[in-house]
Amino acid sequence: MPKFAFFKGQLVPIEEAKVSIMTHALNYGTGCFEGIRAYWNEDRGQLFVFRMQEHYERLRQSTRILFIELTYTTEQLCQTTLELLRKEGYRQDTYIRPLVYMADETIGVRLHNLQPELAIFAVPFGRYIEKEEGAHAGVSSWRRTDDNVAPARAKITGAYINSGLAKTEAVRNGFDEAIVLTNDGHVSEGSAENLFIVRNGALITPPITENILEGITRQTIIQLARDEMSLQVIERPIDRTELYVADEAFFCGTGVQVALITRIDHRPVGTGQPGPIGKALRDVYFDVVRGKLPKYNSWCTPVSS
Ligand SMILES: Cc1ncc(COP(=O)(O)O)c(C=O)c1O
Numbered sequence: 001m002p003k004f005a006f007f008k009g010q011l012v013p014i015e016e017a018k019v020s021i022m023t024h025a026l027n028y029g030t031g032c033f034e035g036i037r038a039y040w041n042e043d044r045g046q047l048f049v050f051r052m053q054e055h056y057e058r059l060r061q062s063t064r065i066l067f068i069e070l071t072y073t074t075e076q077l078c079q080t081t082l083e084l085l086r087k088e089g090y091r092q093d094t095y096i097r098p099l100v101y102m103a104d105e106t107i108g109v110r111l112h113n114l115q116p117e118l119a120i121f122a123v124p125f126g127r128y129i130e131k132e133e134g135a136h137a138g139v140s141s142w143r144r145t146d147d148n149v150a151p152a153r154a155k156i157t158g159a160y161i162n163s164g165l166a167k168t169e170a171v172r173n174g175f176d177e178a179i180v181l182t183n184d185g186h187v188s189e190g191s192a193e194n195l196f197i198v199r200n201g202a203l204i205t206p207p208i209t210e211n212i213l214e215g216i217t218r219q220t221i222i223q224l225a226r227d228e229m230s231l232q233v234i235e236r237p238i239d240r241t242e243l244y245v246a247d248e249a250f251f252c253g254t255g256v257q258v259a260l261i262t263r264i265d266h267r268p269v270g271t272g273q274p275g276p277i278g279k280a281l282r283d284v285y286f287d288v289v290r291g292k293l294p295k296y297n298s299w300c301t302p303v304s305s
Helices: 024-028 052-065 074-088 158-172 216-229 240-245 276-289 294-299
Strands: 004-007 010-013 031-033 036-041 046-050 094-102 116-124 135-143 177-181 187-190 194-199 202-205 233-235 248-253 257-264 300-302
Touching: 004 074, 010 074, 024 094, 031 052, 046 074, 052 074, 052 094, 052 216, 074 094, 074 116, 135 158, 135 248, 158 177, 177 257, 187 240, 194 216, 194 240, 194 276, 202 216, 216 233, 216 248, 216 257, 216 276, 248 276, 257 276, 276 294, 294 300
Parallel strands: 135 177, 135 257, 202 233
Antiparallel strands: 004 010, 004 116, 031 094, 036 046, 036 094, 046 300, 094 116, 177 187, 187 194, 194 202, 194 248, 248 257
């Protein structure tokens, strides 16, 4: 359990960070959030927050879509997060959850005339899905929320019911994770992660117009694939059956990190074993997030000075 939280403008003991059952965001899902990871580097005795600035820029993007004026600068958000982590003193991998929520205790669904509040907490965190080296994914019967329904581009608390429905269906059906299609039947993403496939040596991922969250890990993987592995990366719509004939497939996201998919809908992906491209990208990703590749140190903010 965390010991502290940023709540109503200050760092407080976690027990004091409580909201009423009347809270607008609790009733109507009117909030937006981020998920940021910090990685412990044992050799350097240092916790590194990965791409913190980009996550807070995306939080700002979510607030814009929800008519919320975020009064904190990105620099203030980063400094507050570092202060919280220093107070917690974690020496292990950690997940940071910034949340902007409509704090009013009132009835009536809307986005205007409401008071947003910011909260941040951080918890020790390991794997998001157990089988990161070989997951079985199932195509969901639930479709991804459309940009004109509940925009996936924003990390909107209420919209995550779509992810919840897909995830629980997948797990109850014996899969590790869901793959969710758009309304017109193209591959969008996983329940809480972006998706890549490999065909003929090229890395392919749905473009940002396929109702995906514009993932920071997705962007990281695209850059690492091009710059570290000289791979061709193609952003284009993916048909469902391309999943069944792909040579490799993997999920990526802050939570899931890089999770290799070895089966989709009871069919082996490629050989049915973790593929070489996914494996290599996963390895380089973990080196980068732990601050082991100096070239990418600007992505890793040390918590202790
Ligand atoms: C729906 C969804 N897609 C993709 C991602 C991956 O995004 P990122 O890599 O920025 O964490 C997440 C997780 O944050 C997510 O919830």
